[in-house]
Amino acid sequence: MKRDIRELFNDIETEGKKLPKNHRMEFIEKLNFSTIEKPKKRHLGLFLKVAASIALIITFGYYMMNQKNSEINKPTSIQVQVQQIEKDYLQQIDDEWKNFVRATDDKELIKVYQQKLDDLNEDYKELSKSFKENTNNVMVLEDLIGNLQNRLQLLKDIQNHIKILNEKTNTYETLTL
Amino acid sequence: MPNNLKKLIEQSKKGNKRSQLKLYDSYCDAMFNVACRYLKNEEEAKDAMQESFLKAFLKLDTFKETISFGAWLKKIVINYCIDVLKQKKLETVSIENIPSEISNDDNDWKFETTITKQQIINAIENIPTKYSLVLKLYLIEGYDHIEISEILKIAIKTSRTQLRRGKLMLKEKLKTKMYEARY
Incomplete structure (x- = not known):
């Protein structure tokens, strides 16, 4: 009796070879090292954030003017907007921080930047305290957003720096992928 | 999807x-x-x-x-x-080891039913890489010669020839298997 062996292989089931236990962790590491930055999108994001904050300041100014005339007080709506912007920024800062930590293995550098960010965060706490006391102060609002922007820029700058350094060292490496 | x-x-x-x-x-x-x-x-x-x-x-x-x-x-x-x-460089095979190609039909993949899938896989492993690769791509993965030629970066004609030779080697290997099993 004979049969066509090609049909034998029509349904090739997984032969049940088991991956080593740590394969997932290992892959996560590899994945993190192969960070594919999409700078265009990020810049657009930053641009939108800046535009949003400018728009917020303008609306806030408009509120102030209105308040003087009609004494309508809506601090909650402004606070909600500020909270939203704050949330977005913190998310982005957090992401950039993770990228940064991934991009370098210089513990000292990470420490220095952690310190810088912590200082800015302390400032921010002070600022938001005074913002709660006086929601109508445009200067405080500007400082708040400026503080967040500083943090983000700080992380972006250092990452660019690392990137340039890496590019210099990698010039002679060929892409094996 | x-x-x-x-x-x-x-x-x-x-x-x-x-x-x-x-x-x-x-x-x-x-x-x-x-x-x-x-x-x-x-x-x-x-x-x-x-x-x-x-x-x-x-x-x-x-x-x-x-x-x-x-x-x-x-x-x-x-x-x-x-x-x-x-x-790692594929090992090369000397021409003497290649079975002759007389009356080797491309579409004849009939093997004894007593031969199991695992035996075939094992036999493929024991064939020189050059031929076992084409065999695996054709039999196990189900690629056609156009796809195989793309993957291995060889001519379609070469892919056909190597598969034909691979099949003969496979038959040869399985023949000795049968022989061993009988005794």
Whole structure:
């Protein structure tokens, strides 16, 4: 009796070879090292954030003017907007921080930047305290957003720096992928 | 293609790590088994599989829905494994060892029913790499000669010849198997 062996292989089931236990962790590491930055999108994001904050300041100014005339007080709506912007920024800062930590293995550098960010965060706490006391102060609002922007820029700058350094060292490496 | 897979692929294109990891989780076992067919060392197979995923994420834009995502991934894995093998240099075979090709019909793959799938796989492993590769790509992966010629970067004619010779070697190997089994 004979049969066509090609049909034998029509349904090739997984032969049940088991991956080593740590394969997932290992892959996560590899994945993190192969960070594919999409700078265009990020810049657009930053641009939108800046535009949003400018728009917020303008609306806030408009509120102030209105308040003087009609004494309508809506601090909650402004606070909600500020909270939203704050949330977005913190998310982005957090992401950039993770990228940064991934991009370098210089513990000292990470420490220095952690310190810088912590200082800015302390400032921010002070600022938001005074913002709660006086929601109508445009200067405080500007400082708040400026503080967040500083943090983000700080992380972006250092990452660019690392990137340039890496590019210099990698010039002679060929892409094996 | 199921919607959630579509979504995962879309997000992975944008560089979303979580989605990429989910894709990895769903396909890593199958792809590991594919890699193991070409690289005997499991550590090596695992690395090849993982690198293939990274490579796939980089060129997700080229994925078209005309084939399944699994089939697309598989091709990348196989290509990667072949590259690894090439780096190690495929062993060469002297002409004397090649059985003659008389009356060897391309479409005749009839083998004794007593021969099991596992026996065939084992026999393929014992054939020189050059021929076992074509055999695996044709029999196990189900690629046609056009696809095989692309993967191995050889002419279609060469792919046909190597498969024909591979088949003869396979028959030869299995013949001795039968012989051994009888005694």
